[in-house]
Amino acid sequence: MPAGSGGSWVGRDGGGVEVSRHGFGGAPIGNLFHGVSEEQARATVDAAWDAGVRLFDTAPHYGLGLSERRLGAALKDRSGYVLSTKVGRLLVPASSSSGGRDEQGFDVSADLQRVWDFSGDGVRRSLEESLGRLGLPAVDIALIHDPDDHMEQALAEAYPALAELRAQGVVKAIGVGMNQWQAPLRFVQETSIDVVMLAGRYTLLDQSGLPLLEECARRGVRVLAAGVFNSGILATPRPTGTYNYEPAPASVVERATRIAEICEHHDVTLPQAAMAFPLRHPAVASVVLGARSPEEITANAALLSRPVPEAMWDELMSEGLLPKE
Incomplete structure (x- = not known):
């Protein structure tokens, strides 16, 4: 069975969409951190499709629209997918035409802002x-994107606009996408959103978002889990790279290393466990994984398709490395 199969429903009141358990995150094909060629971007989306992925997520923010353009071109002659994008940032001509590069992490020309x-x-x-x-x-799906410093306007204006578009059938599901859990909790409690995309706050190393997930489960709001590798430390069999986009503290590396050792004892790799962990929570509908190459897609899909023994989770909990369920 393809790793992307085994769909879960996102929506309410008879509406909504069915999403694959493996979602495609479109930031890397928007040239996140470094450039990706047009050919490689298309091949990456094609590989995701072949792996059974049917949930594709993007945003205007990703490469100043480059991710949306590339993803739209790759999906143009296909059907049966679920496409998610975001609102909150408009793209306008840059005030300066210096020919510089974007300063928000994407390797693109800063002709827009x-x-x-x-x-x-x-x-x-x-x-x-x-x-x-x-x-x-x-x-x-339309998600309100990173309203951290604009919460009152997002609740009072952005949400009602999306709710109206949902009622008109323009979009099938609406929600919020953030890398913190407190603000999305307000949306879950104060509005009738369908979905939350939560990045990095419910992972093997960070379960701080659990109160949000519990409230989502109570209210029938589904969660798309992103950032499950915490920016890289969980992406390889032995912990390397950054933790939340900064050098990993020694205590975090030590904890991740102990988790990796227990995983290996059960013939499971650290990235495999990192992808499987969020899906254990009943609120989580899909794990959304960014990818910039077909090889990354193939590797992630293969790991997602492998079962993880319950004994491994039991040992991680007994060692105090995960909260007891």
């Missing part, structure tokens, strides 16, 4: 412009 806008008009404009870049007639 991001402008925060969580107004109702901003939401509608954002979606319209996203469809233009995607070259597609519709998206399925």
Whole structure:
């Protein structure tokens, strides 16, 4: 069975969409950190499709629209997928035409700039412009993106605009995407969103988002788990790289190393466990994994398809490395 199969429903009141348990994160094909060629970006999406992935996520933020353009082109002649994009940042011509590079982590020319806008008009404009870049007639899921410093406007203006678009059938599900759990909890408690994309806060090393997941489970809101490798430390069989995009503290490396040792004792790799862990929670519908090459897609899909023995989770809990269920 392909790793992407085994769908889960996202939505309420008879609406919504079915998402694959393996989702594709589109930031890397927007040239996150370093460039990806057009050919490699297309081959990566093709590999995801062949692996059974049917949930594809992108955003205007990713490469100043490059991710949306590339993903839309790759999906143009396909059907049966679920496409997610985000609102909250409008792309406008850059005030300076110096020919510099984007300073927000994407290797693209800074001919555009991001402008925060969580107004109702901003939401509608954002979606319209996203469809233009995607070259597609519709998206399925619309997420309010990173409203950390704009919570009141996002709740009072962006959410009602998305709720109206959902009621009109323009989008099938709505929600919020963030790398913290406290603000999404407000959305879950104060609105009728369908889905939360939570990055990095429910992983093998960080379960701080558990209160949000518990509330989502109580209210029927589904979670798309992103950032499951905590920016890299969990992406290899032995812990390497960064933790939450910064050098990993020694205590975190030590904890990750002990987790890796227990995983190996049960013939499981650290990245395999990192992908499997969020899916154990009933609120989690899909694990969304960014990828920039077909090889990454193939490797992740193979690991996701392998069962993880319950005894491994039991040992991690008994060692105090995971909370007892």
